[in-house]
Amino acid sequence: QEAAKYEKKVLVLDFVIPTPLGNSWGLGGTCVNVGCIPKKLMHQAALLGQALQDSRKFGWEFTEEVKHNWMTMTEAVQNYISSLNWGYRVALRDKKVTYENAYGEFIGPHTIKTTNKRGVENIYTAQRFLIATGERPRYLGIPGDKEYCISSDDLFSLPYCPGKTLVVGASYVALECAGFLAGLGLHVTVMVRSILLRGFDQDIANKIGEYMEEHGVTFIREFVPIEVKQVAEGSPGILKVVAKSTKEDTIIEGEYNTVLLAIGRDACTRRIGLDKVGVKINEKTGKIPVNDQEQTNVPYIYAVGDILQDKLELTPVAIQAGRLLVQRLYGGATRKCDYVNVPTTVFTPLEYGACGYPEETAMEKFGEENIEVYHSHFWPLEWTVPSRDNNKCYAKIICNIPDNERVIGFHVLGPNAGEITQGFAAAMKCGVTKEQLDSTIGIHPVCAE
Amino acid sequence: GTNEYDLLVVGGGSGGLACAKEAAQFGKKVAVLDYVEPSPQGTKWGLGGTCVNVGCIPKKLMHQAALLGSALKDAQHYGWNITQPVNHTWSVMAQAVQNYVKSLNWGHRVQLQDKKVKYFNMKGSFSDTHTIRGLTKAGKETVVTAENIVIATGGRPKYPEHIAGALEYGITSDDLFWLKESPGKTYDKIKNDVSLECAGFLTGIGLDTTVMMRSIPLRGFDQQMASLVTEHMESYGTKFLKRCSPTKVEKLENNRLQVTWKNTDLGTEETDSFDTVMWAVGRAPDTETLNLKAVGVKTNSETGKIIVDASEATSIPHIYAVGDITEGRPELTPTAIAAGKLLARRLFGQSSELMDYENVPTTVFTPLEYGCVGLSEEAAVQCYGSDNIEVYHAYYKPLEFTVAERDATQCYIKMVCLREGEQRVLGLHFIGPNAGEVIQGFALGIKCGATYPQLMKTIGIHPTCAEEVTKLHITKRSGLDATVTGC
Numbered sequence: 001q002e003a004a005k006y007e008k009k010v011l012v013l014d015f016v017i018p019t020p021l022g023n024s025w026g027l028g029g030t031c032v033n034v035g036c037i038p039k040k041l042m043h044q045a046a047l048l049g050q051a052l053q054d055s056r057k058f059g060w061e062f063t064e065e066v067k068h069n070w071m072t073m074t075e076a077v078q079n080y081i082s083s084l085n086w087g088y089r090v091a092l093r094d095k096k097v098t099y100e101n102a103y104g105e106f107i108g109p110h111t112i113k114t115t116n117k118r119g120v121e122n123i124y125t126a127q128r129f130l131i132a133t134g135e136r137p138r139y140l141g142i143p144g145d146k147e148y149c150i151s152s153d154d155l156f157s158l159p160y161c162p163g164k165t166l167v168v169g170a171s172y173v174a175l176e177c178a179g180f181l182a183g184l185g186l187h188v189t190v191m192v193r194s195i196l197l198r199g200f201d202q203d204i205a206n207k208i209g210e211y212m213e214e215h216g217v218t219f220i221r222e223f224v225p226i227e228v229k230q231v232a233e234g235s236p237g238i239l240k241v242v243a244k245s246t247k248e249d250t251i252i253e254g255e256y257n258t259v260l261l262a263i264g265r266d267a268c269t270r271r272i273g274l275d276k277v278g279v280k281i282n283e284k285t286g287k288i289p290v291n292d293q294e295q296t297n298v299p300y301i302y303a304v305g306d307i308l309q310d311k312l313e314l315t316p317v318a319i320q321a322g323r324l325l326v327q328r329l330y331g332g333a334t335r336k337c338d339y340v341n342v343p344t345t346v347f348t349p350l351e352y353g354a355c356g357y358p359e360e361t362a363m364e365k366f367g368e369e370n371i372e373v374y375h376s377h378f379w380p381l382e383w384t385v386p387s388r389d390n391n392k393c394y395a396k397i398i399c400n401i402p403d404n405e406r407v408i409g410f411h412v413l414g415p416n417a418g419e420i421t422q423g424f425a426a427a428m429k430c431g432v433t434k435e436q437l438d439s440t441i442g443i444h445p446v447c448a449e
Numbered sequence: 450g451t452n453e454y455d456l457l458v459v460g461g462g463s464g465g466l467a468c469a470k471e472a473a474q475f476g477k478k479v480a481v482l483d484y485v486e487p488s489p490q491g492t493k494w495g496l497g498g499t500c501v502n503v504g505c506i507p508k509k510l511m512h513q514a515a516l517l518g519s520a521l522k523d524a525q526h527y528g529w530n531i532t533q534p535v536n537h538t539w540s541v542m543a544q545a546v547q548n549y550v551k552s553l554n555w556g557h558r559v560q561l562q563d564k565k566v567k568y569f570n571m572k573g574s575f576s577d578t579h580t581i582r583g584l585t586k587a588g589k590e591t592v593v594t595a596e597n598i599v600i601a602t603g604g605r606p607k608y609p610e611h612i613a614g615a616l617e618y619g620i621t622s623d624d625l626f627w628l629k630e631s632p633g634k635t636y637d638k639i640k641n642d643v644s645l646e647c648a649g650f651l652t653g654i655g656l657d658t659t660v661m662m663r664s665i666p667l668r669g670f671d672q673q674m675a676s677l678v679t680e681h682m683e684s685y686g687t688k689f690l691k692r693c694s695p696t697k698v699e700k701l702e703n704n705r706l707q708v709t710w711k712n713t714d715l716g717t718e719e720t721d722s723f724d725t726v727m728w729a730v731g732r733a734p735d736t737e738t739l740n741l742k743a744v745g746v747k748t749n750s751e752t753g754k755i756i757v758d759a760s761e762a763t764s765i766p767h768i769y770a771v772g773d774i775t776e777g778r779p780e781l782t783p784t785a786i787a788a789g790k791l792l793a794r795r796l797f798g799q800s801s802e803l804m805d806y807e808n809v810p811t812t813v814f815t816p817l818e819y820g821c822v823g824l825s826e827e828a829a830v831q832c833y834g835s836d837n838i839e840v841y842h843a844y845y846k847p848l849e850f851t852v853a854e855r856d857a858t859q860c861y862i863k864m865v866c867l868r869e870g871e872q873r874v875l876g877l878h879f880i881g882p883n884a885g886e887v888i889q890g891f892a893l894g895i896k897c898g899a900t901y902p903q904l905m906k907t908i909g910i911h912p913t914c915a916e917e918v919t920k921l922h923i924t925k926r927s928g929l930d931a932t933v934t935g936c
Contacts, residue, residue, distance in 0.1 A: 031911070036911050036912050037848065037912060040848055040849075040912050041527075041848065041849075041851075041852055044527065044848075044849045044852075045524075045527035045528060045529075048520055048523060048524040048527050048529060049524070049529060051517055051520040051521075051524065052520070052521065052524055052529060052531070054517060055514075055517035055518070055520065055521055057541075057545055058510075058513060058514035058517050058541075058542050058545065059514055059537050059538045059539065059540075059541040059542030059543075059545070059654065060514075060517060060518065060521060060535060060536070060537055061535065061536045061537070061538060062521070062531050062532065062535045062536075063531070063532050066529055066530060066531055067529075067530050068528050068529050068530070069528040069529075069530060070528065071528075072526075072527075072528035073527050073528030073852075074528075076526055076527065076528070076852045077852060080851045080852055087934070091934070184528075314908070314911065315911045316908045316909040316910070316911045316916065317908055320908055338906045338908070341907075342908045343907075343908065343910050344910060345910050345913070353910065381506065381509055381510065381513075382509075382510075382513045384510075384549050385510055385513075385545045385546065385549055416883045416886045418910045418912075418913035418915065418916075419883045419886040419887045419913050419914060419915045420886045420887075420889065420890060420915075421890065421910055421915075422887065422890060422891075422907075422909065422910050422913060422915030422916055422918065422919065423887065423888065423889055423890020423891035423892070423893065423894060423915060423918070424889075424890035424893060425890070425907050425908070425910070426890060426891055426894040426899060426903070426904050426907040426918075426919065427890055427891070427893035427894040427896075427897055427899070429894075429899075429903050429904075429906055429907045430894050430897035430898065430899045430900075430903050431897065432893055432894070432896075432897050436893065436896050436897050437893060439805055439896060440810075440892055440893045440896045441781075441783045441784055441787055441809045441810065441892070442783040442810075442889065443783070443810050443811060443812050443820065443885040443888060443889050443892070444500070444505050444781065444782045444783045445505050445506060445509050446812065446885035446886050446889060447886060448885065448886045448889030448890060449783065449885075449889055
């Protein structure tokens, strides 16, 4: 869309290879269809379940038993997503960007072959290319995984309630999904190989896990599934999962209606003909290394988004990188994407917003004696009347003592963590120090203060 | 000297308690006097001041009750099966809120005890510059002397006493939060944000609420934002009688209240009956009973507030003032607390740090919340000239509103920057859910001198409302459509 502003002739190829269970979706990518958007809406549905309970303490009266209808929610979510798919198609058309719903593969220098759903092929040439094919969920590689398990690619449009669910994985995808499924009243178990939220502050990751356990999620730690069998067909059916301990020889079995795999994502770079044009990828991860201008080793081929090596897998980063790239290519701009202090939020039942260094990373990089960690538990005012979760919410900032006690890490665990974190991320971009933080007056009564 | 205490604080509210507790940390002998004169309707409360008892805390909790009412409606769109009708019972909410407030009163008493601060539940007045005369409810007198005295007695709601029946039949925010029974159909005569907030939550819990305004809402706030706030309230169900002034309140046979008012636009006189009439026409300090004249502490002749300098000192040595009672200061809990703490540190902790009242963020907790920090657009124009400022703005839709099919017409963000040079941010205004949570971090950024480019360099968190601040790029000057589209 940005390139079209410079009156460049632009073609967008987008194609969704159906999931092993046959699921597909429209234009917009992961975020819109099977990521951020449906995730946050279902998280909101779960939060509203909690709000219903709270509301009784605030004087609202309604029937004791309140049940959740999966289909009502999913239909509403899918309708909204469809409107976004449509919106993108209209926007591309309005901006005179050509859109083809076809699978693209390089076949030679500056040349790409496209294949649509019906197998019809086309060939296009372009002066420049941008690869932004993102990733897809990884499977375990065990018997029954592709036949019987679902992934986040399937969950948000599942045409039946998943029922008793086993979530395999400890990524934010796993925990967010497990979190909202439990919030909707489903029986949820999470099977974790080792630690929760690898790469995130571990102290906070553990608090997130604890909170989920206290709110009805069962965790099976240090086990991995080795086989998934179907016990009964149905929507949902019944699946038997056999799992092995990572420490000893113990084998356990469990029955679930649904098994959701959330063990990681793999870059879609291996079958798009990159070898034909000489674009180097990391053979192990499939990710594409780029320079600080998002350029691959082939000068006329660029890449943005989840497929980049050593970059964050986040929608706003991808958007920013993509826009700035185009402004540099066609607008004479020089500004590069700033990957430092990119804030993020994990939308688990107890939300976690973060910007900058996790505590352990800060200690490692700067040395324990140079780090000061200020922290506090807090109780959101809105949770007092319903007498809920006193002393679970938590905030900490990590400061670099020799550098004027500059804030290098911000972590908040509590409601509306994303809304809170955004402004602090802006402050960190301005180089905020502890002293400046102390001299800022709080807004009362809110959690952020 | 022979003064009993190092520090005597008159007024146990946000500012007073913060000052007292901080001074105690330095090992000083500190005492606090706190007394609540019952409202005309007879309402009174415990230790903690306005914020805890009849301000921020109960207000936010009742606002939350109203928000939860909306949440119940949203929940159905998200698949939760709630059978209609859904009712709200005032007494359940009020009791829960009142119980929580009482726990805070208790908490404050325990804290004072732990920090060895002496607490007197007495009404204080000056005898001389180092002496306070304290009077209990029963009339028992105690004389307390101190080296330093801090006045932090805050303010109380004003009554429009020139309106017949206003005092006998009307209530104020002092009474609203302690009502045992529902206020029913409520008439709200307002001047400021307190009342819009009250009108907002009363509407939200299902009460028929009317707001009467003589002129503009939220005076002192950015007026474009104020309009959006009241526009939303109107679509939310609050009735507004604009450019009207009440002339009298009478009690009817069925115990309802009849309000008569003049419509200044039409030049007509109109009436309607209500269960409750609430005045929110401003707050005034209770300096009469302090006997400030006896010691010569200067007050502003118009407002009655105590005049202080940058170090919170009054016109009399060793007598200071913090909080709502001070002239020209924001009437906010966090500024009172900060000012109180810094004052204690300067008096006893060898600090010289003065309170910085610039760029204090605040939030109005109306049904659609409004958070802001820095200059309003009109103040920026006045200060710098419209050619020298750039206003970036956007109308956005919170993701959560989509499935809930909620109207986001008034969800709006505006950032006022200097146009030249590094484009420093002068003011940020946000209307939407969780406005306070959104604004707080940006207030920190503004304290650091944030510029427009720095905010644009900040990557957004997706999907949130706050991220829209980092994506602002349409200027008012361009005249382009400022509606956010797409992901």
